[in-house]
Amino acid sequence: MRSVIMMITSKGQITIPKEHREALGLLPHTDVEFERVGDELRVRKATGSVRGEKLIDAMKGKSTLSMTTDEIMRLTRG
Template identity: 50%
Template structure:
């Protein structure tokens, strides 16, 4: 496990050392996730969704049938 110590700037920013940026493929503009676990600050690249999950996320809430889930379930059961 690599350990590095960095300082927080007056603006609350830190600089990720270049070797770590390169190792993880962190380019300018890359979004990262921060998670606090007890007294640990964990920084990680967000996991990318699978292609299927990306498609589901893209179409979620876009249905225009006007039917409720219950209507659809009832129609499915009736057929």
């Protein structure tokens, strides 16, 4: 694949060109990891997502109610 020059926005964002996203299977909401090697920044598809783990860790101990899974399911399903 050819090299592509992209500009970083004021928010620090870049757009990964479509041909590269498709070649690597980078779909919307895909986790990626960054690795700095010397003066290069390497981006690759993450091997494992920690998003769910972070969410669960953030929610632990926050509940003020004690409910069973069945009770929660009944509430969420109307």
